[in-house]
Amino acid sequence: MWSTPGLLTDHYELTMVRAARADGTADRRCVFEVFARRLPPGRRYGVVAGMARLVELLRDFRFAPEVVSHLRERGVVDDDTAAWLKAYRFRGDIDGYAEGELFFPGSPILTVSGTFAECVLLETLVLSVLNHDCAVAAAAARMVTAARGRGLIEMGSRRTHEEAAVAAARAAYLAGFTYTSNLAAGARYGIPTAGTAAHAYTLLHDDEPTAFAGQVATLGADTTLLVDTYDISQGIRHAIAAAGPSLRAIRIDSGDLSVLAHQSRELLDSLGATETKIIVSGDLDENAIAALAAEPVDLYGAGTSVVTGSGAPTAGLVYKLVEVEGRPVVKRSENKATIGGRKTAVRRHKPTGTATEEIVFSRGVPDHSPHDRLLQHSYVAGGEAVPRPALAEARAHLRQCLISIPWEGLKLSAGDPAVPVTVVPSP
Template structure:
């Protein structure tokens, strides 16, 4: 975990509100906050819930230590009553939400946090920081997995992100179906398979390309991947097979017109007898570039920058809004930012074949359940105590099943309507 404790991963104004609410007596009012997105990023047809497992662990550890309380006092962020309240803070409410790996659409109540106003409001920034980042990465990665059409992907974007964001991004990409990550911290923390061999620097270090390849093969054996585009790609492939033989596992190409080069490389490898040697391509790949290579003889893709930045949508656009106070719905009426009051329950409606047809959201009520409906919310925290969470592998499988369930049009990379329409049933 990060060396930075989660309690100060928050915004100043949350503690300002706590101070004022404690003073005026509203801090203990029972409230419900919901996390949802008003719209999907441009061109997207679905969102992916990512980061829930990380978030619940951080909320479990959400405490203010004496040094943090002293900092808040000294800087005037809180007054003395608020400082004392924060010193004893422990979330005692309930958290329900969509499963990690679940798809979401505009208006989907993907997380519901209920408890006193004060204990819920201080979680706002942490909740949104984790879910917005991980959900954005997971959605982009899921689109890349779809574009890859069953070919493996390795996440290799650590050098394009903050060091802790890189670990979270690797987890979110694996959730979405990536096979490997290059990030060793992600491998240690989350059990994600790691992969990696050598960079151009290793080739340049040696007197010639063959010497570099010979060193790598001597260390790792023939079950390795040789980077063949430091100089001339065709000659690099010849050198790789000359050193490792036709049993070489793979070559990687990181530059050039990948469609043309992949074809030429396959032909050359086959002519050298290396018919089983795989071709891995990398170099600023996103879902569109991967889709464009669908007909080419590529066996694995390495994606970096586009993954960790959400492929043009670095945030999922999620918001954390108060929707209920003491059992009474509250509604924000700002133009273009209106909310629907009251705690909501959501179901995903399906055909008997399993294809999703609609998401039904009911404020302050229970949906009229139909035979093929699936309730979307699950308990994560009850009276402050975390429930047993699904494993990352289970969440990964859940997303795979969700993507299978949506109409095929919803998997297109082109802009269009959400894959599943959302219906909000008026409160009775």
């Protein structure tokens, strides 16, 4: 009962609903917008992820009678708001950028419209889902770029909250990772899972040859043997002795991976295992992956840094009221560039396909050329979910988007946003 999505909400949302219902403003037509004021330090783009998770959670965003009673007893709501909550379901509209789309400071990635009360209640859930998933996807996309076409396994479940781990696996896959270690992500989202053995498996056995023989007896030579429990060179010899030269892969999880990958490749080749792949893991982030570009590595395993956003664990997205009954609103203390009102976003491209600019209009849909792309799509209309592309398509979309940005945008080093955003006020 206490795991209902409706409770994944901050106390003040309900206090605001209560006061607004009492003073007659709760039903004013409002527009809320989700955007980032800035990207994390040094980042050149953000990646939209989590939209499908959000829409799925929204479907169950209700307040059961026991939950409402609890909130009433705790004094969070009064009788009037309690009755309203019992009947609550979101009946408004949600429009937003596609999953896998890039975003930049000021991009209106989500627009929520409806009454004040029905929309304000979604703030916490919307931001929790998007801030987390976008943060992971952006870090993962940089790792995919750094891997230059080599595969990546997301194996960070142990380094983040158990449910965040599942969402992180999804975001990393969306960003182009090849596999996840997380079985729930495999089951829920159909993401390919991978994983063979930890050091514990080797230590369990009397010695390494026995451990490898056991693994190969069950899983065949089409498996990955972890060779760094004791001495790596010895481990590789034991691995090929156990599986033969058709062993699929070895994994190295410690030490100087540049040197070890090189030495391991030589040793494997000398043992005739020329097709055996080398998988490396152990505190890899995008910079460590990039530094291994010249080494004979076939697959990277990334854990901590991908699930924690590689230094930026939250995407900095905010949920702001921008329009009330058709009137644009804005906090006085905001940056001067902030403009109220519902926005429309278009990304402009050269005829070659390179993105040049994102234009955010504060009113209406502008004229646009065939090289422009309208960035917003309907996710929820009148409270009903609108079918959207599946995860695989979002993954392909991001790949296309990353090809479309100016090449400087893919550099790992710190720099300006890859595509400038111009906000055009209404006339």
